[in-house]
Amino acid sequence: MLATLTTLAVVTHPGPWAAGFGWVFFLIPLFWFLVIGLIIFLVTRGRRRAWADGADGPPWARGGSAESTLSERFAKGDIDETEYRARLEVLRANRPNA
Template identity: 85%
Template sequence: MFATLATTAVVTHAGPWAAGFGWVFFLIPVFWFLVIGLIIFLVTRSRRRYWAHGGPDGSYGPPWMRAGSAESTLSERFAKGDIDETEYRARLEVLRANRPNA
C-alpha cells in the first residue's frame, strides 16, 4: 500500500515529464533561438531600410560609404582655396585616368 502511495505521489508531483512529455524541454531553447533570430532580423531590416532611404543628411548607403567621391572632395578643396587651378586640373586628370571602370 505504501509503495502504491509513494509511486502515485512521485508521478503526481514529478510533473508532465514523468508522464512522457520530457521532449517538451527541447522546445525551450528552440523558442529562445527563434526570439533572438527575430530580434536580429528586425534590427538588420530596419537598418537596411534606413540606409536605403537615406540617412539624416539625405545621403544613401551605409555610413562608411556615404562620403563623397574623390572628385567632389577635390572640387571642395579647390573651392576652399586649398589648391590652385593647375594642381586641381592635374589631380582631376589623374583621378579620371585611374577610375576602376574606365
C-alpha cells in the same frame, strides 16, 4: 511508519517527465533562439534600409563618385584649391573610359 509512507510517496510519484509533457521543455531553448534570431534580423534589416536611403553607412554604400567625394572634402575645407585641382586632374586622367 512515517518514513515508509514518505519513501512510498517519493518512489511512486510520477514526476513531470512521466506525465507526458516532458518534451515541452525542449521547446524553451528553441523559442529563445527564434527570439534572438528575430531581433538580429530586424536590426540588420533596419540598417540595410538606412544604408539604401544613402543617409548612413559605409562609404562604398553611399553611391557617390570619387569626384563628388573630392568636391565635398574641398567644400568642407579639408584640402586647399591646389590640392583639389591636382587630385581632380589625377582622377580624370585615370578614368577607365578616357
